[in-house]
Amino acid sequence: MTTRRLVLSRSAAIIGAASSGLLLPEIVRAQSGKVRVGFMLPYTGTFAQLGVAIENGFRMALNEQGGKLGGREVEFFKVDDESNPAKGIENASRLVERDKVDVLVGTVHSGVQMGIHKVARDTGVLNLIPNAGVHIATRGQCAPNVFRTSFSNSQPTLALGKAMVERGHKKAVWITWNYAAGDEAFEGFEKSYTEAGGTIIKKLGLPFPNVEFQALLTEIASLKPDAVACFFAGGGAAKFLRDYAAAGLNKNIQLYGSGFLTEGVLDAAGDAANGVLTTMHYSDSLDTPANKKFRLDYAKTFKLQPDVYAVQGYDTGLLLVKGANAVKGDLSNKKALYAAMEGATIDSPRGKWSMSKSHNPVQDMYLRKVDNKENKVIGIAQKAVADPGTGCRMG
Amino acid sequence: MDLANFLIQLLNGLQYGLLLFMLAAGLTLIFGIMGVVNLAHGSFYMIGAYMAWSMSALFGNLFVAIVVGALLSVALGWALEWVLFRHFYHRDHLDQVLLTFGLIYIFEEARSLLWGDDVHAVQMPASLDWAIPLTDNLSYPVYRLVMAGICVLLALGLYLLISKTRLGMKFRAGAFNHDMTEALGINIRLIHGIVFALGVGLASVAGMIAAPISSVYPNMGSTVLIMCFVVVVIGGIGSVRGALVASLLVGLVDTFGKVLLPQVAGMLVYMLMAAVLLYKPEGLFKH
Numbered sequence: 001m002t003t004r005r006l007v008l009s010r011s012a013a014i015i016g017a018a019s020s021g022l023l024l025p026e027i028v029r030a031q032s033g034k035v036r037v038g039f040m041l042p043y044t045g046t047f048a049q050l051g052v053a054i055e056n057g058f059r060m061a062l063n064e065q066g067g068k069l070g071g072r073e074v075e076f077f078k079v080d081d082e083s084n085p086a087k088g089i090e091n092a093s094r095l096v097e098r099d100k101v102d103v104l105v106g107t108v109h110s111g112v113q114m115g116i117h118k119v120a121r122d123t124g125v126l127n128l129i130p131n132a133g134v135h136i137a138t139r140g141q142c143a144p145n146v147f148r149t150s151f152s153n154s155q156p157t158l159a160l161g162k163a164m165v166e167r168g169h170k171k172a173v174w175i176t177w178n179y180a181a182g183d184e185a186f187e188g189f190e191k192s193y194t195e196a197g198g199t200i201i202k203k204l205g206l207p208f209p210n211v212e213f214q215a216l217l218t219e220i221a222s223l224k225p226d227a228v229a230c231f232f233a234g235g236g237a238a239k240f241l242r243d244y245a246a247a248g249l250n251k252n253i254q255l256y257g258s259g260f261l262t263e264g265v266l267d268a269a270g271d272a273a274n275g276v277l278t279t280m281h282y283s284d285s286l287d288t289p290a291n292k293k294f295r296l297d298y299a300k301t302f303k304l305q306p307d308v309y310a311v312q313g314y315d316t317g318l319l320l321v322k323g324a325n326a327v328k329g330d331l332s333n334k335k336a337l338y339a340a341m342e343g344a345t346i347d348s349p350r351g352k353w354s355m356s357k358s359h360n361p362v363q364d365m366y367l368r369k370v371d372n373k374e375n376k377v378i379g380i381a382q383k384a385v386a387d388p389g390t391g392c393r394m395g
Numbered sequence: 396m397d398l399a400n401f402l403i404q405l406l407n408g409l410q411y412g413l414l415l416f417m418l419a420a421g422l423t424l425i426f427g428i429m430g431v432v433n434l435a436h437g438s439f440y441m442i443g444a445y446m447a448w449s450m451s452a453l454f455g456n457l458f459v460a461i462v463v464g465a466l467l468s469v470a471l472g473w474a475l476e477w478v479l480f481r482h483f484y485h486r487d488h489l490d491q492v493l494l495t496f497g498l499i500y501i502f503e504e505a506r507s508l509l510w511g512d513d514v515h516a517v518q519m520p521a522s523l524d525w526a527i528p529l530t531d532n533l534s535y536p537v538y539r540l541v542m543a544g545i546c547v548l549l550a551l552g553l554y555l556l557i558s559k560t561r562l563g564m565k566f567r568a569g570a571f572n573h574d575m576t577e578a579l580g581i582n583i584r585l586i587h588g589i590v591f592a593l594g595v596g597l598a599s600v601a602g603m604i605a606a607p608i609s610s611v612y613p614n615m616g617s618t619v620l621i622m623c624f625v626v627v628v629i630g631g632i633g634s635v636r637g638a639l640v641a642s643l644l645v646g647l648v649d650t651f652g653k654v655l656l657p658q659v660a661g662m663l664v665y666m667l668m669a670a671v672l673l674y675k676p677e678g679l680f681k682h
Contacts, residue, residue, distance in 0.1 A: 044504075046613045048512045178661070206653055207661030209618055211609065214407040214539075215650040221533035222400045235514045235612030242516075242610065248526055248534030268516040268610045 034075040035324070035331060038095035040106030040116060041130075043080040046234060047108045049264070051080075054130045054313030056302050058105060061317025069321060070329030077101055081112045088115020096125050102331045103128060105316055108309075110134035110153075110181060120146050126331070130316045131309060135184050138360040140391035144338050147359045149319055149346075150312040151281055152387035153181050154188025156258040159279040159365030159382035160229060161192025164256055169227035170198050172256075173220050176231040177208035185231035185258050193229070201225050211236045213243045220249060227254040230261060238265040245272035259283075259368065259375075263308055266373040273370040279381045281363045282308045282350040285374050294349035308350075315348045322346075358389030396654070403529055404650055410539050412646020413546035417601040418619060419626040419638040420553055421594035427633015428570040428590045431480055432488050434495035437620025438502035439595050443468060443602025444611045445510050448517050457520045461603045465596055472595025476588050484573075484587070503613065512613050519607040542604055549597075553635050566590060570633050622649075625664055629671045631678030640679055 039058075041051035055078075062074065077099040079091045092115055095101045103126045106116055113132035120127035120143060127146045129137060133153035137146060164172060174189060176182035182205065193200060201223055204216050220228055228249070232240045237260065244250055250272070259280020266273055284295070284307065294314065298306040319341055326340030327333045345354045346361075353363040367381035396404070422436045443464060450460035479498075483491050519538055526534035557563035568576045569586050577583045602616075609615065626645050630637030645664055652663035659666075671679060 044507070046512065048507070178657075205657055210661070211618070212411055212649065212653075214411065215404055215653040218400065218403045218407060218533060219654050221530060222397075224532065235610055235615065238514045238516070238610040238612070239608070242608070246526060246534075246536040246538075246608075248528065249532065252532045265514050265610075268514040268612075270516050 034073045035069045035103070035329070036075050036077060036099065036101040037069075037320075038077040038079065038099055038101030038104045038106075040079045040081050040091055040095055040104060040112075042083045042108050042112075043078070045083050047083050050108045050131065050309045053304075053307055053309040054105075054108070054316070056298070056304075057306065057310040057313025057315075058130070058317040060298060060301060061314045061321060065321050070324035070327060070331075072324075072329040081107050081109070083109040083112060085109065085111030085115060088112040089118055090115075092116040092119035096123050102126065103320060105130060107132055113137060117141060117143075117146065124334075126334075126337070128316045128320060130312045133184070134180060135187075135387070138356075138358040138387060138392065139389055142358045142389065142392035142394055144359075144394055145334070147319065147341055147355065149315045149361060151363075152360050153184030154191075155281065155360075155363075155385050155387055156260075156279045156365060157185045157188030157229070157231070158192045158385050159367075160189055160256055160258070161194070161196045161198060163277070163279065163367050163381045164193060164227055164229065165196040165198045167254070169254055169256075171201050171225050172198060172227045172229050173202050173204060173223055173225045174200055174229050175204040175206075175216060175220070177210070177236070178205040179208040181233075182208070182231050189229055189258075209236060211239045213240055214247075217243060217247045217249060220253070221247070225253060227256055229256045231258045233260040233263070234265070235268075237261045237263075238268040241265070241269040241276065242272045250275065259308075262368070262370050262375055266370065266375070270373070274372070276370045278368050278370075278375065279365045280308065280368065280375075281353075281361070281365055281385075282311050283366050283368045283375045283377045284308075285368075285376050286350065286366065287377070288349075288351065290347060290351075291349040311349050315346050315350075315353075318346050318348065319344060356386045356389055358387065358392035358394065360387045360389065362386040399530060403533070403535070404654060405647070406535070408647035408650035409643060410543045410646070411650060412643035413543045413550075414601060414605060415619075415622055415626055415646060416639050416642035417546050417549060417604075418598050418623045419630070419642050420549070420635055421597035421601075422623050423627045423630065423633055423635060423638045424566075424590055424597075425594040426627060428566050429480075429484060429587050430573075431483060431591075432491045432495065433480075433594070434492060434620070435498040435502065436594075436598050436623060437616030437618075438499050439468065439472075439598035439616075440602040440605075440619055441506065441614075441616035442471075442502065443599030444517070444606040444609070444615060445506060445602075446599070447603035447606040448515050448611045449510065451517055457518065457607070461600065464603050465600050468599030469592045469596040471599075472592035473588055475595070476591035480591060481584070481587070499616075502616075506613065514610055514612040516610055517606040536608075538607060542608070545604060550635075550639055557635060562586075562589070622664070625668050627678075629668050629678055631680040634678070634680040637678055637680035 039055055043051050079095055081091050105128050108131045110132045113134050117137050124145055129148040131150045133151050138148055255276045257278045259278040262278050322344045323337045323341040327336045342355050351364050353361045356362045362384055364383050365381045365385050366377045367379045368375040369378050425433050446464040447460050451457045454460050523538045526536045528534045565581055565586050569583055626641045630641030648663050648667050652660040
């Protein structure tokens with residue numbers, strides 16, 4: 001007799017039987033199948049180029065090892081985070097819960113990073129940060145499963161102070177946007193400049209992402225400092241460089257900046273940027289065999305010139321390879337995996353670097369001067385700069 | 396702040412305000428005469444800037460690029476009005492917001508496909524690429540002065556158009572009472588097309604003129620759009636005179652705010668808007 005109850009219960013039984021079959025692959029997949037690597041990067045919007053560069057660099061590092069991690073094949077998953085902090089947690093969860101990635105590589109924007117960071121701390125998934133410099137990820141909220149291969153926001157400016165005072169620029173004005181990255185960059189500058197004996201005459205700021213600099217440039221002129229130090233990036237940086245030169249300030253007041261002031265914008269800034277001094281952990285024109293080889297290989301593979309973001313992506317790949325090789329592909333052996341990555345020395349195009357206790361790179365900062373649309377390295381501003389990792393309790 | 400500094404900051408504020416006016420004028424005309432909320436106005440500014448970039452590279456001359464770009468954008472505005480906006484005059488403002496918000500995304504993606512995501516420079520014409528020294532270490536770029544001059548001429552031109560010509564009379568009639576104007580035999584559809592094309596053209600030319608100074612980059616339209624709406628709301632919707640007064644006011648408040656009250660600089664303009672609306676809910680000027 002076909003009653004509704006019969007149909008329902010039989011269906012439930014069939015579905016139950018079928019879905020238990022779905023569990024099996026999960027158990028078997030554990031550590032012998034492909035390694036699942038998830039990219040959570042901006043593939044659209046202002047930072048799209050950076051997302052693409054990071055992924056390119058990462059894949060190049062992997063392919064140099066035959067495309068395998070610790071002997072296992074790799075499967076890639078991608079999510080476009082659109083640089084949207086509001087969807088950060090949702091996007092990160094999608095990679096972790098739905099795609100069940102073993103490693104989450106991301107991201108560029110610090111606001112989105114906080115979303116990833118929450119998911120990483122809650123689920124314990126291995127998170128490799130290829131760019132976002134937000135301090136708290138390797139300070140107060142550091143975690144054993146989170147590693148950064150790029151920089152922290154204050155690292156470039158920590159190397160700026162000494163370089164400025166050495167050149168006799170003892171009175172400076174600081175200017176940036178009033179937002180997290182700007183505040184954190186100032187932290188590094190304030191520490192290094194005052195320790196080297198410099199005086200910060202005034203700290204100027206404008207709301208992010210306002211690019212009307214005229215009022216503050218006029219203010220700078222009236223303050224008559226020896227130099228100006230700043231943090232700007234992207235389109236705003238190009239405009240600042242041009243406005244600074246157009247106001248004639250570059251003739252008498254030397255402009256310094258965290259390296260991002262002159263990354264990716266030199267074509268747009270043109271002659272206005274000539275003579276600007278910046279500090280950063282990399283420069284396209286770094287004259288070392290490692291960098292030359294990297295740039296040649298990257299250009300051949302992707303028909304594009306690499307930038308600092310490609311290097312950071314590449315180093316992320318190198319770091320994961322080291323870790324995976326150390327545990328012979330068994331990424332569930334977290335203790336050994338993390339230990340291997342903590343102790344790794346990365347032979348990067350930027351030079352050799354290693355991890356600090358709070359999982360941030362300890363690296364040299366180069367002093368660069370803009371000359372004809374290039375960041376020429378004129379020396380090392382400071383060796384082995386480390387982020388203080390204040391408040392990190394990881395043992 | 397000494398007198399010299401004050402005067403320079405005054406100049407900064409007025410120059411910024413005049414550029415805002417060029418954008419706000421188009422927006423207020425479209426909103427006032429056609430009743431359409433056009434969130435995509437900032438995108439036209441961006442399109443203008445990118446056009447200036449690719450065309451000045453093509454023609455080797457910024458002036459030619461601006462003229463050609465102006466014609467193209469007027470044509471674009473006309474086409475958009477004919478294909479899309481025409482059907483939205485009688486719709487709810489929310490529908491218009493949704494349409495134009497969607498257009499923002501479409502334009503951004505189109506920009507990404509056509510021109511890429513890099514930051515670009517537009518070469519300033521050599522004849523204008525010099526600066527007037529104001530103090531011993533500060534100079535004022537002549538190009539900015541020329542820009543301000545163009546905006547003033549524009550303001551004058553709009554004033555003459557709207558208050559002294561028959562076409563302007565038709566604009567004002569259409570804004571005042573749409574149906575009656577149509578009933579009196581005036582081709583209101585043509586008027587709408589002209590106003591929209593003019594609005595888009597103004598935004599686009601503003602982007603083209605500002606391009607050598609601001610550089611050309613993704614999302615450049617969004618920040619300027621918000622300021623634009625603030626100006627239109629303060630000045631009174633549909634009033635070009637209001638847009639002029641409001642944009643100068645906003646320019647000055649923004650400039651002096653950054654220097655005198657930096658902690659609240661980001662809020663000052665909005666506080667100004669709130670203050671004006673409390674005292675005059677319809678903005679400073681009516682039609």
